[in-house]
Amino acid sequence: MRLALDRRRLISLAAGFTDRATLPVAEARQLLDGLLHSAKDARPSLQYGPTEGDPRLRRVTAGHVRDLDGRAAGSEAGYSPARVLITHGSQQLLYMVAECLADPGDIILVEDPTYLVFLAIVQSHGLRCRGIPVGPEGLDLEFLDRLLAGLQRSGELGRVKLCYLVSYFQNPTGVTTSFERKAGLLELLRHYERAAGHRIYLLEDSAYRELRFAGPDVPSALAVRGHQDRLIYSGTYSKPFATGVRVGYGFLPEPLFTAVNRVKGNHDFGTSNLLQQLLARALASGCYAAHLEVLRRRYAHKARVMTKALRTHFPAQTQWQEPAGGLYVWARLPKRLRSGAGSVLFQNALTKDVLYVPGALCYAADPRRRKPDHEMRLSFGGATEADIRTGIARLGGVVKQLVR
Amino acid sequence: MRLALDRRRLISLAAGFTDRATLPVAEARQLLDGLLHSAKDARPSLQYGPTEGDPRLRRVTAGHVRDLDGRAAGSEAGYSPARVLITHGSQQLLYMVAECLADPGDIILVEDPTYLVFLAIVQSHGLRCRGIPVGPEGLDLEFLDRLLAGLQRSGELGRVKLCYLVSYFQNPTGVTTSFERKAGLLELLRHYERAAGHRIYLLEDSAYRELRFAGPDVPSALAVRGHQDRLIYSGTYSKPFATGVRVGYGFLPEPLFTAVNRVKGNHDFGTSNLLQQLLARALASGCYAAHLEVLRRRYAHKARVMTKALRTHFPAQTQWQEPAGGLYVWARLPKRLRSGAGSVLFQNALTKDVLYVPGALCYAADPRRRKPDHEMRLSFGGATEADIRTGIARLGGVVKQLVR
Numbered sequence: 001m002r003l004a005l006d007r008r009r010l011i012s013l014a015a016g017f018t019d020r021a022t023l024p025v026a027e028a029r030q031l032l033d034g035l036l037h038s039a040k041d042a043r044p045s046l047q048y049g050p051t052e053g054d055p056r057l058r059r060v061t062a063g064h065v066r067d068l069d070g071r072a073a074g075s076e077a078g079y080s081p082a083r084v085l086i087t088h089g090s091q092q093l094l095y096m097v098a099e100c101l102a103d104p105g106d107i108i109l110v111e112d113p114t115y116l117v118f119l120a121i122v123q124s125h126g127l128r129c130r131g132i133p134v135g136p137e138g139l140d141l142e143f144l145d146r147l148l149a150g151l152q153r154s155g156e157l158g159r160v161k162l163c164y165l166v167s168y169f170q171n172p173t174g175v176t177t178s179f180e181r182k183a184g185l186l187e188l189l190r191h192y193e194r195a196a197g198h199r200i201y202l203l204e205d206s207a208y209r210e211l212r213f214a215g216p217d218v219p220s221a222l223a224v225r226g227h228q229d230r231l232i233y234s235g236t237y238s239k240p241f242a243t244g245v246r247v248g249y250g251f252l253p254e255p256l257f258t259a260v261n262r263v264k265g266n267h268d269f270g271t272s273n274l275l276q277q278l279l280a281r282a283l284a285s286g287c288y289a290a291h292l293e294v295l296r297r298r299y300a301h302k303a304r305v306m307t308k309a310l311r312t313h314f315p316a317q318t319q320w321q322e323p324a325g326g327l328y329v330w331a332r333l334p335k336r337l338r339s340g341a342g343s344v345l346f347q348n349a350l351t352k353d354v355l356y357v358p359g360a361l362c363y364a365a366d367p368r369r370r371k372p373d374h375e376m377r378l379s380f381g382g383a384t385e386a387d388i389r390t391g392i393a394r395l396g397g398v399v400k401q402l403v404r
Numbered sequence: 405m406r407l408a409l410d411r412r413r414l415i416s417l418a419a420g421f422t423d424r425a426t427l428p429v430a431e432a433r434q435l436l437d438g439l440l441h442s443a444k445d446a447r448p449s450l451q452y453g454p455t456e457g458d459p460r461l462r463r464v465t466a467g468h469v470r471d472l473d474g475r476a477a478g479s480e481a482g483y484s485p486a487r488v489l490i491t492h493g494s495q496q497l498l499y500m501v502a503e504c505l506a507d508p509g510d511i512i513l514v515e516d517p518t519y520l521v522f523l524a525i526v527q528s529h530g531l532r533c534r535g536i537p538v539g540p541e542g543l544d545l546e547f548l549d550r551l552l553a554g555l556q557r558s559g560e561l562g563r564v565k566l567c568y569l570v571s572y573f574q575n576p577t578g579v580t581t582s583f584e585r586k587a588g589l590l591e592l593l594r595h596y597e598r599a600a601g602h603r604i605y606l607l608e609d610s611a612y613r614e615l616r617f618a619g620p621d622v623p624s625a626l627a628v629r630g631h632q633d634r635l636i637y638s639g640t641y642s643k644p645f646a647t648g649v650r651v652g653y654g655f656l657p658e659p660l661f662t663a664v665n666r667v668k669g670n671h672d673f674g675t676s677n678l679l680q681q682l683l684a685r686a687l688a689s690g691c692y693a694a695h696l697e698v699l700r701r702r703y704a705h706k707a708r709v710m711t712k713a714l715r716t717h718f719p720a721q722t723q724w725q726e727p728a729g730g731l732y733v734w735a736r737l738p739k740r741l742r743s744g745a746g747s748v749l750f751q752n753a754l755t756k757d758v759l760y761v762p763g764a765l766c767y768a769a770d771p772r773r774r775k776p777d778h779e780m781r782l783s784f785g786g787a788t789e790a791d792i793r794t795g796i797a798r799l800g801g802v803v804k805q806l807v808r
Binding site: 015016017018020023024025026028029032033036037039042043044045046047048049088089091092095117120121124242243244245246262263265266267268269270271272273274275 | 419420421422424427428429430432433436437440441443446447448449450451452453492493495496499521524525528646647648649650666667669670671672673674675676677678679
């Protein structure tokens with residue numbers, strides 16, 4: 001992100017920036033003008049509020065996620081506004097959940113690969129990770145079952161606190177976990193809780209859910225009946241609306257809600273009310289939904305531009321899944337190629353002024369396997385179409401040179 | 405805060421809310437309208453930015469604090485924009501500094517009493533505190549010297565990592581630490597560093613500095629020459645502008661700046677750009693300064709309303725210092741009275757629908773003394789003049805009944 005911001009000629013396909021051209025400037029201006037029109041309505045937006053969030057935004061958020069789950073939505077209690085915590089971006093929720101649930105040396109289950117900043121959080125708290133392979137339907141549950149059974153045998157199951165799942169258009173692979181897989185995952189966690197001696201939580205990170213441009217939506221784990229007490233669902237308004245307006249949210253069960261809210265009190269005693277009320281208005285007015293339609297068409301187009309360029313410029317052995325949402329293409333190069341930050345490939349790419357995220361950065365430190373080092377995360381979010389074409393062409397040139 | 409927000413009849417003299425009537429609604433509206441007028445200028449405000457903050461706001465902030473220190477400002481290097489980290493309220497900076505610098509069991513030096521949410525941070529990280537009495541000029545340095553010498557003798561000096569000082573119109577006592585005292589404090593910390601085996605940082609929290617309505621400003625510890633490497637200066641724009649716009653900042657030396665910025669990357673990878681650019685415009689346009697003048701007159705008036713009511717309604721033995729800034733009056737009752745959350749006084753006050761912060765909450769857990777329990781923190785920030793009068797009258801009635 002820093003490189004992309006500092007070096008103007010560089011084409012960054014690395015950072016998860018969102019599309020610049022579609023940023024809702026006129027919408028934000030109109031919403032804020034309306035919000036600040038009457039002093040009476042406006043004052044609460046410029047004052048402190050409750051740590052857990054603006055009551056209206058919590059209510060609107062509960063309804064919003066319930067609507068996303070649609071007919072699949074299970075018990076109403078799972079979607080209660082009382083379970084909603086508003087945060088300064090969903091990243092803050094991930095941080096606080098890790099901070100509250102895990103002690104140094106504890107084990108977090110993650111997808112292999114997973115969201116790289118979550119790995120940084122985990123590392124900063126001295127936690128260990130175990131990676132679970134990801135197939136086209138999501139997590140490999142049989143693998144997870146064997147893993148947990150092994151941890152039980154070795155006496156380490158008591159250290160397992162949390163499973164972190166990026167369930168929609170996963171960062172970095174683009175995979176969406178099916179509803180059945182989520183239900184199976186929750187059952188599996190429940191199964192091992194008795195032996196673990198405590199709750200094993202699932203943290204479902206839905207950051208990319210609304211950036212869907214192909215196929216039907218998948219209900220969230222909130223819609224799985226009977227598991228509300230072990231589920232944390234995190235979502236964000238930043239990516240679907242504007243990343244400069246950092247507002248995320250989580251649905252949390254008690255007693256975790258209270259614990260995380262106390263930590264939030266210590267972090268910042270509440271997310272900016274001005275941002276919260278802006279989003280509450282965007283959601284209630286339909287502006288959010290309308291903007292999202294624009295965004296989806298835009299990302300669908302940019303994803304096509306990227307995959308077309310990949311087909312044109314990359315060696316035929318390169319593999320990727322056609323994105324149906326999110327911001328990323330996960331490109332798998334021939335295994336003998338190295339893509340890491342110290343590799344010739346990465347350095348040659350930088351020389352050609354193009355930046356990607358080395359795949360190895362998305363793998364947890366897991367003693368059971370070496371980190372794969374032949375993949376790249378390519379973002380079509382922030383770059384223009386022209387830059388996507390040029391960037392992929394440059395990168396393809398570098399890769400082809402090394403394949404020869 | 406929760407009680408005040410939930411119970412409409414309650415008069416809260418507890419929470420550190422800011423004045424409602426002077427919230428800059430028209431100013432914010434105009435600034436945001438200008439900011440979002442042209443798509444070209446507006447887009448960066450709706451996009452992610454560097455974790456450490458918007459370059460313009462960092463530059464403006466560096467100049468702003470340098471201007472506050474005026475002729476006293478020492479080396480230019482101390483006020484470099486490169487040392488400025490923008491945070492989601494200054495609370496976030498306090499949290500991250502404690503998180504980065506201290507390990508469980510470490511010792512933090514604090515004023516006795518001090519800012520209660522800082523104590524919550526310290527407690528949540530398993531840190532210990534040692535309180536230093538506060539006189540009219542600030543910290544008692546002779547006491548601190550004896551304390552540090554004692555810790556050296558007991559072999560615990562190596563656990564001392566940080567001294568936290570609310571240097572202007574302190575929360576809760578209203579005391580401002582003199583410049584000479586700050587210079588002396590830094591010398592003292594330096595003196596013990598060799599024996600400690602590491603840097604002992606001073607965290608100067610200037611949260612109330614700009615809410616000054618009587619007397620001259622005091623230069624910050626940034627103006628003390630030769631101590632930049634052990635000084636963290638934290639400030640906020642929320643209280644002087646609008647608490648719903650949560651933007652704070654810190655000046656940090658390396659390598660701490662880099663460490664805290666990495667933690668910030670894990671917390672939220674950057675404060676909302678929209679809020680940052682709003683404040684950069686407020687500062688650059690003069691709107692911030694003009695608003696501050698209004699605010700100062702307003703708080704001066706509300707402080708007078710409160711102390712006049714105290715003189716009228718409280719027993720003559722009650723002691724307080726006339727506020728020259730900030731949001732609080734620190735009232736000392738006769739020592740035999742108890743003011744804690746479990747006390748008859750507190751409960752009777754609640755029955756009369758008036759809330760204050762029990763003084764004991766502002767004292768660190770320190771094994772060397774019992775927490776004083778006969779004081780109250782009274783805020784004139786959020787309540788209207790009428791509510792201040794009524795609240796103090798009710799509270800005075802409750803106190804007088806117990807004094808009899």
